[in-house]
Amino acid sequence: MPTEEISDPDAVDIRKIKDMKGYFQDEKARSLIDPETIVYRVYRKMHPEISYGITEIFPxxxxxxxxxxxxxxxxxxxAPGIYLCLKGLGIAVLQHENEAFPAPIAPFEKGAIALMAPYYAHRVINIGEENLIFIGFSATDSGFMYGHLEKKGFKFLIVERENQVSFLINPNYQR
Ligand SMILES: [Fe+2]
Incomplete structure (x- = not known):
C-alpha cells in the first residue's frame, strides 16, 4: 500500500469510475460499473524543489x-518526470505536444525506470492482475495540464483482445 511509503502525504487524489467520464472509449461500459470503484489513487509529497507521488492503479x-x-x-x-515501477505489470504511453510526432509505448513493470520526456504527456496502464504501483518524481513547479488530451485522449488505446494485450489507434486520431 502506498500509505506505507508515504505516511503523511501532502495531497491524496482518488480517481473513481465516476471521475473518469470520457477517458475510456466505451462510455456505456463505464456507466455500468459501480461509480465508486477506485481506478487509481495518488499520494503526493511536495518539497520546495522536487516532489514525488506514489500512484496505485487497481486491476x-x-x-x-x-x-x-x-x-x-x-x-x-x-519539465520532465522520472517514473520507477515498484510493483505490478503495466505499460507507459507518451504523447508529444505535436500530434504529428511518434507516440511511444513502453513496457512498465516492477523495477522499470521510465523517462517522461519534456513536451510529452504521459499515462500508465495496468495490464496485470494485481495493483500496479509506481513512484514519479518531477520539479515541484512542473504543474499539470490536459491540453488536447481532454478532447482527443492519447493516440493509442491499450486493450485486451482475444486474451492478449493489444493496442488500437484511438478513433479520435483517425482522420
Ligand atoms: Fe507528470
Missing part, C-alpha cells in the same frame, strides 16, 4: 480497455 477494465491514469502534460511543458 480492471472498462469494456476491453485496462484501468489507467488520466495522463497529463506538465504545465511547464519542458
Amino acid at each position: 480492471g477494465k472498462v469494456g476491453c480497455e485496462y484501468f489507467m491514469t488520466k495522463g497529463h502534460f506538465h504545465k511547464r511543458i519542458e
